[in-house]
Amino acid sequence: MINRPSFVSAILEWRPTWLLARLALTSAYLLGGIVKLTDWQGAVAEQAHFGMSPPAFWAGLTIALELIGPVLILTGRLVWLGAGMLGVFTLLAAFTANAFWAMPAGQDRFMATNAFFEHIGLIGGFIAIAMIAQRREANA
Structure with missing residues (x-):
């Protein structure tokens, strides 16, 4: 048995922690989808x-992914699908928006490198959420 502080166990076993973790992971996508939906021209x-190209098609697809993926994850229905949608979207966005390898050295490259690897970290979070959901379903 792992020896961890009792307060850590209490947090991890607290029922709302599972929902709060999923909300934290998906919040940027929810907010992004809502902002884009309310500012179509900006999207x-x-x-x-x-x-x-065409930008309107990609804006619509982005909004759909940023709203549907989190809803699936937060409702606990087809978590694997929502996590997969957001994971693939995040990977494509990382390569599209943060191509640090094609930038000259400097502050912009540094920031793009950080953003790229932050996106990779989010993908890991989506994989973890899908794995946890699968285990929870198997134990239910």
């Missing part, structure tokens, strides 16, 4: 900025 302009 289209963002896609055009990254060279996505």
Whole structure:
């Protein structure tokens, strides 16, 4: 048995922790989807900025992914699908928006490198959430 502080065990065993962890992981996507939905022209302009064509199609797809993925994860229905959607989306976004390897050395490259690996960390979080959900379903 692992010897961990009792307060850590209490937090991990507290029923709302599972929901709060999923909300924390998906909050940026929910917010991004809502902001884009309420600012359609800005969402289209963002896609055009990254060279996505046609930008309106990609804006609509981005909004759908940023809203549907978190809803699946938060409701506990098809968590694997929501996590997979957001994981693939995040990987594609990392390569599209943070191509640090194509930048000259300097502050912009440093920031893009950090952002790229932060995206990789999020992908790990989606994998972990899918794995935990699968185990929870198997133990239910």
